[in-house]
Amino acid sequence: MKARELMRRDLTSVEPDTLIHEAIYLMEQAGLSTLPVVDEEGKLVGIITEHDLIHAALPEYFEMLHSISFLPNLNQIQKRLKEMAFKPVSDYMKEVLSVHLDDEDLHIADLLIRKRLKQIPVVDDEGHLVGVIRRIDILSRLVR
Amino acid sequence: MILTVTLNPTLDKFYWVDHLPLSLERVEEEILIRARKSVSSAGGKGINVSVFLACMGVETVAMGFLAGHTGQIILRDLLERGVTANFVWIEGENRTNITILEKGKEYHPVKIHEEGPRIPTHAQELFLKKYRRMLKRAEYVVLAGAIPPGIPETIYKDLAREAKAAGVKVVVHAGRRPLWEAVKTGPFFVKPDVREELVVGDMPVRTEEEIVAAGKKAVEYGCQACLISHHITGDILITPEGIWEYEAEVPLTKFKNLVGADDALVGGVLYRLTKGDDLLEAVKFGMAAALASAEVEPKLCLAPAVIEHEMRTVEVRRKEDR
Numbered sequence: 001m002k003a004r005e006l007m008r009r010d011l012t013s014v015e016p017d018t019l020i021h022e023a024i025y026l027m028e029q030a031g032l033s034t035l036p037v038v039d040e041e042g043k044l045v046g047i048i049t050e051h052d053l054i055h056a057a058l059p060e061y062f063e064m065l066h067s068i069s070f071l072p073n074l075n076q077i078q079k080r081l082k083e084m085a086f087k088p089v090s091d092y093m094k095e096v097l098s099v100h101l102d103d104e105d106l107h108i109a110d111l112l113i114r115k116r117l118k119q120i121p122v123v124d125d126e127g128h129l130v131g132v133i134r135r136i137d138i139l140s141r142l143v144r
Numbered sequence: 145m146i147l148t149v150t151l152n153p154t155l156d157k158f159y160w161v162d163h164l165p166l167s168l169e170r171v172e173e174e175i176l177i178r179a180r181k182s183v184s185s186a187g188g189k190g191i192n193v194s195v196f197l198a199c200m201g202v203e204t205v206a207m208g209f210l211a212g213h214t215g216q217i218i219l220r221d222l223l224e225r226g227v228t229a230n231f232v233w234i235e236g237e238n239r240t241n242i243t244i245l246e247k248g249k250e251y252h253p254v255k256i257h258e259e260g261p262r263i264p265t266h267a268q269e270l271f272l273k274k275y276r277r278m279l280k281r282a283e284y285v286v287l288a289g290a291i292p293p294g295i296p297e298t299i300y301k302d303l304a305r306e307a308k309a310a311g312v313k314v315v316v317h318a319g320r321r322p323l324w325e326a327v328k329t330g331p332f333f334v335k336p337d338v339r340e341e342l343v344v345g346d347m348p349v350r351t352e353e354e355i356v357a358a359g360k361k362a363v364e365y366g367c368q369a370c371l372i373s374h375h376i377t378g379d380i381l382i383t384p385e386g387i388w389e390y391e392a393e394v395p396l397t398k399f400k401n402l403v404g405a406d407d408a409l410v411g412g413v414l415y416r417l418t419k420g421d422d423l424l425e426a427v428k429f430g431m432a433a434a435l436a437s438a439e440v441e442p443k444l445c446l447a448p449a450v451i452e453h454e455m456r457t458v459e460v461r462r463k464e465d466r
Binding site: 008011040041128130131 | 210
């Protein structure tokens with residue numbers, strides 16, 4: 001099966017100059033934990049995830065301790081998030097792997113598993129975002 | 145690609161009942177109506193056009209505003225039907241429109257339409273940004289349906305101007321002032337919604353003569369085609385080349401669900417235009433799609449063979465040369 005048959009044709013996305021608080025608002029309203037980032041032409045340029053935003057808001061020594069249980073409360077994280085709120089998505093987005101409309105399911109599943117991705121954007125010949133494939137889309141197809 | 149704009153999407157809820165009591169026998173009574181069947185689906189004029197087109201295999205993108213739990217249901221339904229969705233999310237809740245169809249009187253439904261959420265200015269700006277981006281990839285844009293609170297009635301005029309500047313053919317499927325303001329930009333195809341008021345612009349459209357006069361006015365503004373319903377199974381097409389009557393001899397009792405029939409018509413016209421048909425033939429197919437939709441319980445008839453068969457019932461007569 002090809003990506004075009006598997007994908008959700010949902011183009012919910014942000015642009016590089018979208019502010020972080022707007023991206024968080026969109027994630028909340030649309031119920032998405034990952035948003036593709038597209039340019040003025042609608043071409044995929046990156047991705048921004050809930051996970052990346054949380055990590056950006058954590059204290060730098062988190063990488064060493066791997067826990068926030070030593071914090072007395074969430075005030076420090078909240079302060080950091082408020083600083084981030086009016087910065088653009090481009091400051092926090094990362095480069096993203098994508099698949100083409102005609103890529104096969106095996107290739108897509110391999111990428112999702114190997115790269116530990118929750119979802120992967122689908123692009124057309126010109127690089128326009130045309131949909132996304134989530135892990136659950138493949139799982140539910142396979143279980144039918 | 146065909147882009148559709150539905151600024152006020154809805155979750156359409158249909159209830160089929162055996163009997164619809166319209167008055168109480170005793171004042172202390174309450175009315176309890178048990179539905180024989182109920183169905184929900186994503187709705188709104190533009191969305192219906194997109195659903196029709198996606199089912200016919202035409203690439204289509206639906207745009208507008210989604211909100212809340214109802215918005216999630218609308219989105220899920222659209223994605224399942226193969227429509228590409230590119231909506232702006234806002235706070236609140238999308239509207240729900242209720243249609244009650246009584247057995248034997250399905251041609252006379254009872255409808256309750258909600259107003260829809262207020263659209264904040266910031267969300268309108270986001271929508272415009274997305275709209276301009278999508279215009280670059282569109283062949284046609286369909287501006288359709290009611291305007292939600294917070295958006296000016298001149299919105300379709302502005303969106304039509306942007307589309308024309310981008311070289312995209314504009315179809316307006318709406319009513320009252322939003323329609324007429326857009327007509328002044330000279331869109332490609334106009335299907336006025338005259339369900340609430342038999343008026344197009346400030347002109348009444350109760351008789352054939354009045355319909356033709358309103359259509360001619362639209363053509364004067366630069367419209368390539370204006371299709372106005374004369375009665376439930378009859379439309380008049382006014383173009384710069386001439387005027388045609390489309391008529392189908394179908395008894396009212398054959399209709400099972402009229403909701404969305406007009407949208408199937410617009411979808412049918414666009415489907416055939418993208419296949420290379422001329423306008424007259426495309427409108428004939430559109431009318432057949434509308435009839436086929438009205439004759440089945442689901443909101444839209446999505447079976448091409450049924451629509452093709454229905455074309456035999458549609459007669460086209462040239463009414464007047466220009």
